[in-house]
Amino acid sequence: MGTWDGGPFDNDTAADFCGDLDEAAAGEREGIIRGTLIRVIDTADYLEAPESEEAVAAAALVAAQCPGGEALDPVHGPEEPLPDLTGLRDLALQALDRVMTEPSELMDLWAGSDGGSWCANIRSLQNVLLPQPPGEQLSLV
Numbered sequence: 001m002g003t004w005d006g007g008p009f010d011n012d013t014a015a016d017f018c019g020d021l022d023e024a025a026a027g028e029r030e031g032i033i034r035g036t037l038i039r040v041i042d043t044a045d046y047l048e049a050p051e052s053e054e055a056v057a058a059a060a061l062v063a064a065q066c067p068g069g070e071a072l073d074p075v076h077g078p079e080e081p082l083p084d085l086t087g088l089r090d091l092a093l094q095a096l097d098r099v100m101t102e103p104s105e106l107m108d109l110w111a112g113s114d115g116g117s118w119c120a121n122i123r124s125l126q127n128v129l130l131p132q133p134p135g136e137q138l139s140l141v
Contacts (some may be wrong), residue, residue: 008060
């Protein structure tokens with residue numbers, strides 16, 4: 001596993017995924033991200049690390065467009081513009097939940113090392129992706 005750090009784009013697989021997005025036609029990028037998330041959600045058996053790393057990067061791309069989301073990494077994230085991904089919020093949350101559920105190779109790999117920062121990054125993404133409670137309604141009396 002070519003990991004540099006615990007962030008969503010801090011591994012070779014995520015960097016390659018972002019490169020693939022940059023090479024794809026603008027109209028195909030949302031479908032690639034959607035497909036990546038669904039593929040992980042639908043994995044009932046052992047979830048391999050590369051698929052998880054792509055899903056975490058995809059979820060981070062969605063979260064970056066949500067209120068409270070962190071800006072994309074200018075060095076390791078995609079360079080080309082992305083469409084509105086906020087409609088994928090629920091899929092991104094489900095994919096992160098699957099990455100954090102056994103059997104998951106990526107979770108196992110981070111559990112065997114200092115995975116605290118990785119887990120904190122996943123929790124942060126999940127918090128951003130959670131549905132936001134509706135704002136307080138003003139009543140006209």
